[in-house]
Amino acid sequence: MILDGKCPTGPIETSWDRHRFESKLVNPSNKRKFKILCVGTGLAGGAAAASLGELGYQVEAFCYQDSARRAHSIAAQGGINAAKNYPNDGDSIYRLFYDTIKGGDFRAREADVWRLAQVSNNIIDQCVAQGVPFARDYSGYLDNRSFGGAQVSRTFYARGQTGQQLLLGAYAAFSRQVKAGTVKLYERREMLDLVVVDGVTRGITCRNMVTGEIESYWGDAVILATGGYVNVFYLSTNAMGCSVTAAWKAARKGAYMANPCYTQIHPTCIPQHGEHQSKLTLMSESLRNDGRCWVPKKAEDCENPAGEIAEDDRDYYLERKYPSFGNLAPRDIASRAAKEQCDDDRGVGPGKRGVYLDFADSINRLGEDTIRERYGNLFEMYEKITDEDGYKQPMRIYPAPHYAMGGLWVDYNCMSNVPGLFVLGEANFSVHGANRLGASALMQGLADGYFVIPYTIAGYLATVKPGEVTDEHPEFKKSAEAVKAELDKLLAVNGTKTPSEFHRELGKIMWENVGMARSDESLKEALKLIPALRDEFWKDVKVVGTNEQFNQELENAARLVDFFDFAEILTRDALNREESCGGHFRVEHQTDDGEAMRNDEDFCYVAAWEFKGTGVEPELHKEPLKFENIKLAVRSYK
Amino acid sequence: MKLKLHVWRQNGSNDKGRLETIDAPDVSPDQSFLEMLDDVNLVLARAGKDVIAFDHDCREGICGMCSQVINGVPHGGQERTTVCQLHMRQFNDGDEIFVEPWKARAFPVIKDLVVNRNGLEVIMQAGGYTSCHTGGVADGNALLIGKPVADYSMDAAECIGCGACVASCPNSSAMLFTGAKVAQLAVLPQGKVEAQKRVMAMTEAAKEFGFGNCTNHYECQASCPKGVDVKFIAKLNREYMKALVS
């Protein structure tokens, strides 16, 4: 099937304005009759719940943590982009639009990206009004810095905790609506099913993670803002609770999963130290503004302390390969370059999986105090984890799974192919194409939540009758029973291996075969290994405890079930996409000097997969991508 | 390293709870405290025993989920460090370690080391925001904010809402949590507008919920994983007095 993104036609500059005008509205006095369920309370979900509650809809919000403030958006460090052009350095909405399309390797929809660039300015204003303490200069104006993949300073930041501050801003707005009674928060709930009646989204089924109760909630629309899926790699920079579960439950009910193979491997993470490790820690990409990446030129130097390696024996590989962007090359490129050096046996640190990020030059130029002021918290974090002082010796970094550009397929209105199901933020696939630029995730989450969904959801709600189907409908009972049955099935296996052991194994399969470099062979290997591991899981998993209690083992096992099915679709998508673009790198498709080679002829489309059942081949639907404003070009950062 | 853990086990808020001694026979100094607990749980789970329940999520010290009292100090006492960032190299081979949940009337235990911190939500809902509407706000640069003010506000905004301040306070007071939010907003022009209403509402909500009163012990700052300063409590007190006389 050919999918239609329902993008506005005509001049892109006015596309969003025209679309807003053409969308239907819901009468103010009718808004309170509609109930909207919002799953996930991060930047996108929290902002959406707050904004919709304020408009007068009844909103019920759900999160698996104990508070809406804990969503993983909080961990974003570097900043948020906006086309304010405050520094007068040549930025504009058009340039942000252009950079994002190009950064995404021409695999995103133009209209969606334009809208994002357009509302980016409103986001900054909104956050300032909420009391977000953005960095300011001495004159009292907002400060900016530059970030990977951009040649202008358009990144707004709040020390090294921009995500935290933006989320707390959204959470504050959210709390205000809870107090006002328009939003009700259900914390410690995991969404375990989407209830679809006659092809229309009508509600969700949740597990109360404290009591184990299976609960049904109905709504006239459901918003999923449940983040990304890179925990499929087990070791990632995501929080431990991040999973594909909510999105995957929707996929099981017919929502298409788009471009799952676009995963972002972030270049500046702290290398893995051992087998017991539970997660990888990211350090803000902003470090690359002042740090220089290098490895020894000679493999035999790798064991020596960094200080003993002469300047001439160092290979500043990013500066060498990409003279115009240097250390600020986009993430996918910087990550792949680091991997290349390590594959060339010139990596440093334990297992030789690491490259140096060296601040010596910057410290000489700017002084240690300036570096401390800019990145003090990151150096502190690095020292806590590695027991090494980044001021005295170069940091060691290595790429780690960080962000999912792919996600549930949505149209221009952020609605999936299942009517009434809206998907926001990282959970959808829409604006980042095949690679996300730094400081764009926060921008997308808040854009979707504050400034997109309040308009587009009205267009849908205006066409439905409020409360037409409630949890009285038999489909809700059926869903709850199915959820209960699956949990019981997990508890009944009573094998020998714990869910976390299986997760670790799945992660290993994915990282080795579907990680930074993918080949036809490795992908086919993964497609053999994943189902085998899944079969073993269902025979040998051991989930202790019962459903009727606080049971983290059961939570993990249930999430893993979805990761298995999802991992297969991710791999299939990677196998199908016979080109290299952004975060998806197929070794068969590269130029002579190892750069990614896109195939616009055959793959300039969104791959949306329809799940047909575990172990059954999914069906591929395509949405062709049209580039009417920006010319398709080879993406070069040289 | 070999360690002996004394872990608080409690099945729900009605259970009385007790310390259970569990061995951690093979601990790597590079592990975080929570990774060490993961390993302990792995052994328990393989043996079919109930695993230790503990809250955790981001494991990089920012989400505020992790919440354990280690050897009598919330987050274990390493300066500016959450449990998830506390590494085992801080301990010695053969150590006995006490691992307990936050204890306060306002934080009932859900299971083992997991507590219900809804009280902090209630305080936030009482006024921890500016009442701005989505859209229709002024340009970000319309009101200038001096760098020292922005920095002060950011210092206060570092709070991750973990509740260590309450857990460490001999009175189970949430004044540092409340003060940080009050101070963050009170110094900004955007937050000043409602400063008086906010400080009254938030402190009242804390009291109504059952948090104790602040008696200036400063234990909160000492155990705060973000080092939030008690000067923000002084600021709250100033804001309170301003509200009283206006």
Add this chain to the structure above:
Amino acid sequence: MLLTQSSVGRKIIMAVTGFVLVAFVCVHLLGNSSVFIGADAINAYAQKLHSLGPFVWVFRLVMLAAFVIHIFFGIQLTLENRAATPEKNVQIKRLKTGFGAETMIVSGLVILAFVIYHLLHFTFRVTNPDIYVPLGDHGMINVFVMIVQGFSSALPVIIYLVGLFFLFLHVSHGIQSLFQTLGLSNDKSLPFMGMVSKLVGVVLLVGYISIPMLVVFGLIKL
């Protein structure tokens, strides 16, 4: 919420009344130190106070009110605070709280008992009625004699030593605490105020106990 019910409001009441009490204790020490000059000096000082007439009573009522309010809210807040932590951790390690801070209610109650004794001893003339001798014929008593004879036996001296030690503990936390409560501190001044607090505590302790001690060691005598 009423000032007398709110958390911060009552804290401010504690600080204000505490300030009044501490100010009194300081002034009281200054007045008493006239004993070091000699019998005439302290008697003249006592006479001066008495000559103020109704002001003395206004002053006494204010002090009594501050004292009663401070104690009432002190006990009330302590009970509330204890109720806020019904169950404590098995292991508790305090990083910052000093002994003085943690024992405010104990030191407060000891001071209450001590003040009652002090009043019975020197003001209401109950415990040792034999130490009072008249001075002149205006109905005044000889304060110098009263002090020297009042500390001529061991029990009162011991009680004063204990009472004053707890006053030191109380004040050493209380002074910096009241500055913090009244919002008069920040990260730079707080450690300084902590030292001032302890210093004032020491000065009060040394100043006050020097009177019975000098009597005991015979440096002040009839």
